[in-house]
Amino acid sequence: MASVVPGVIKVALLVLRKDIAIEARSREIVYTTLLFAVSCVLIFSFAFVMEEGVPVEGAAAGILWIAVAFSGTLALGRTFERERYGETLRALLLTPGSRAAIYAGKLSGMVLLMLATEAVLTPMVAVFFHAPFFARPLQLTVLLVLGTIGFASVGTLFAAMLVRTRTRDVLLPILLFPVTIPVMIAGVRGTAALLQSPPDEAVATLWIGLLTSFDTVFLVLALWTFEPLMTE
Amino acid sequence: MVRRVLFACLSIVLASAPVFAQQPGQEFVPVTGPVTEQIPAAPLVISSYAFFLVLLFVYLWTIWRRIGKVEADMRALERQTERGQHR
Amino acid sequence: MKKLFVPLVIVAAAMFAYAPVAINKVPLESTMLLVQKIFYFHFATWMALTAAIAVCGVASLISLFKGSKVADWYGVASAELVVIFGVFGLFSGSLWGRKAWGVWWQWDPRVTMATMLVLIFLGYLMVRKYGGPGSEKLAAAMGIFGAATAPFVYKATDWWRNIHPPTTVMRTLGEKFPAAWDLVLYCTGAFLLLVVLLLAARVRLEAMRAELDRMYLALED
Numbered sequence: 106m107a108s109v110v111p112g113v114i115k116v117a118l119l120v121l122r123k124d125i126a127i128e129a130r131s132r133e134i135v136y137t138t139l140l141f142a143v144s145c146v147l148i149f150s151f152a153f154v155m156e157e158g159v160p161v162e163g164a165a166a167g168i169l170w171i172a173v174a175f176s177g178t179l180a181l182g183r184t185f186e187r188e189r190y191g192e193t194l195r196a197l198l199l200t201p202g203s204r205a206a207i208y209a210g211k212l213s214g215m216v217l218l219m220l221a222t223e224a225v226l227t228p229m230v231a232v233f234f235h236a237p238f239f240a241r242p243l244q245l246t247v248l249l250v251l252g253t254i255g256f257a258s259v260g261t262l263f264a265a266m267l268v269r270t271r272t273r274d275v276l277l278p279i280l281l282f283p284v285t286i287p288v289m290i291a292g293v294r295g296t297a298a299l300l301q302s303p304p305d306e307a308v309a310t311l312w313i314g315l316l317t318s319f320d321t322v323f324l325v326l327a328l329w330t331f332e333p334l335m336t337e
Numbered sequence: 338m339v340r341r342v343l344f345a346c347l348s349i350v351l352a353s354a355p356v357f358a359q360q361p362g363q364e365f366v367p368v369t370g371p372v373t374e375q376i377p378a379a380p381l382v383i384s385s386y387a388f389f390l391v392l393l394f395v396y397l398w399t400i401w402r403r404i405g406k407v408e409a410d411m412r413a414l415e416r417q418t419e420r421g422q423h424r
Numbered sequence: 425m426k427k428l429f430v431p432l433v434i435v436a437a438a439m440f441a442y443a444p445v446a447i448n449k450v451p452l453e454s455t456m457l458l459v460q461k462i463f464y465f466h467f468a469t470w471m472a473l474t475a476a477i478a479v480c481g482v483a484s485l486i487s488l489f490k491g492s493k494v495a496d497w498y499g500v501a502s503a504e505l506v507v508i509f510g511v512f513g514l515f516s517g518s519l520w521g522r523k524a525w526g527v528w529w530q531w532d533p534r535v536t537m538a539t540m541l542v543l544i545f546l547g548y549l550m551v552r553k554y555g556g557p558g559s560e561k562l563a564a565a566m567g568i569f570g571a572a573t574a575p576f577v578y579k580a581t582d583w584w585r586n587i588h589p590p591t592t593v594m595r596t597l598g599e600k601f602p603a604a605w606d607l608v609l610y611c612t613g614a615f616l617l618l619v620v621l622l623l624a625a626r627v628r629l630e631a632m633r634a635e636l637d638r639m640y641l642a643l644e645d
Contacts (some may be wrong), residue, residue, distance in 0.1 A: 119528070164602065169443055204468075230527060259569070262565070263562075263565070266561070266562050266565060267555075267562065268554050268558075269558070270555050270559070270562070271556050272554045272556070275549065276551055276554065276555060278552060279547050279551075280547045280550075280562075280566060283540050283543035283544040283546075283547055284540075284544055284566075284569050284573070286537075286540040286569075287537070287540070287544075287576065290536065297514075322572055323569075326569060326572055330565055330568060332486060333488050333489055333561070333582065334488070334562070334565055336559055340425075356554045362436065364593055364596045364597070364600050364601075364603045365453050365460065365463075365593055365597055365600060365604055366453065366455075366600050367444045367452070367453065367454060367600075367601050367603065367604075368452040368453060368457065371514050372633045375514045376441060376448065378457065378458035378459035378468070378523050379458060381459055381519040381520070381523055382458060382459060382461050382637055383468075383518075384519060385446065385465065385515070385519045385520070386465060387518070388512065388515055389469075389512050389516070390539055391464055392512055393618075394507055394513065396504075396508055396622070397622075397625075400622075400626060400629055403629055404628070404629050404632065406472055407629065407632045407633055407636055408541060410636055411635070411639065412633070414636070414639045414643060417643065418639075418642075418643060419542045421643075
């Protein structure tokens, strides 16, 4: 007898479509996250620009990733706040699909949002900090995508598990940032290697490899623990 | 007394290259030959071990205190249940 | 098991009382001289930390997947030990680095990753304290992630050669500096014994608290 329980990928895509549909109506999270990220970069610009308007050297890579991390954390909190507010989380968890599929759907939405933010931020940081981000666009894209997946995989898990906690807003960064330090280091170092003249591709490839292993470990752990964590 | 000796060594050693300019060692090897030092190491070593003792005793004290509180609460509860039973 | 506690405490106390004597007697190391003696407790504390992380990781797994209360007690006890031994490890390393590297702090890969570990387990304790009801599960998730990143800390100095002594130091210590090797084993043994004793004491506190809760509930009936 054919199973009526939809497959993992199908459920994940359904969750993703739902999120995109809701977001497309108001575009609230997308716009506010983008604007927050832009303000982050602006504050860094004022903090790190020296006399005569010359930006400090070598800060561009770090600033890009910090802005991504901060705006990502905010977006995570907002996304799950919306679920809690609409009380849709319980409904989601009651669906006959596997919990891992729900996690995968939420994760995809998060990754897409963060990638959109990075698409806006990278040219901005390149311009404000005189950094040649587009010397090696392919490697940079790979770095950003892998780093985003690593950050978002842990972030989605933690944001989901904290959704009912009163002190959720401050606990999320406290828990998320230490765990994602390897991802941040790999991302910043890899980006910094690509920003040198000439771009140091060997070092960047090394960090890309490391990021891949971190992503694998984090994704597997997150998928594995999502189920018991969300059961109340 | 120790500080004066160290100052004497310091003035002799100042001409030579600083110790920490060497490559960090790949192995730990026991010392051979005369012993000279620059930054006094004794306060660092002693503070390290002292800090350990402080940490350990503070932690032991917090466990002791918390156990004491729980025991006091338990005794109070036992008294309450006894009173309840006698009524 | 309980009967062993007091004799083991006496053994541990004796070991720690003798330790400064032994450390004083061991010969100086050739490049770092006196300040290298911080190493004996520094290495031992990181061994203790590894043991505590292993306990926390396993306890968190059992607590999360089997819902075991006892596993949860071991989880919180070992997380506290991770923070304490980690703080001492970073502090002693900083003092040693002041002399050996010339700076109080250096963002060397192993130092960075070790700091990250301490922060993760601090997060474990924070979420238990301020996370409200059901926070044991969230803490268990932190414990699992922390334990998963621990092997990277060990490997960090092999992959990224930087300022921190590499793992080859420990592997060759037996041949090159046997007196130090013996002392390292002694100190590590003392610290591991300390981990066992502290765990026992702290878990006993948690067990008593659970007993107290049970008494409160019984009273309300």
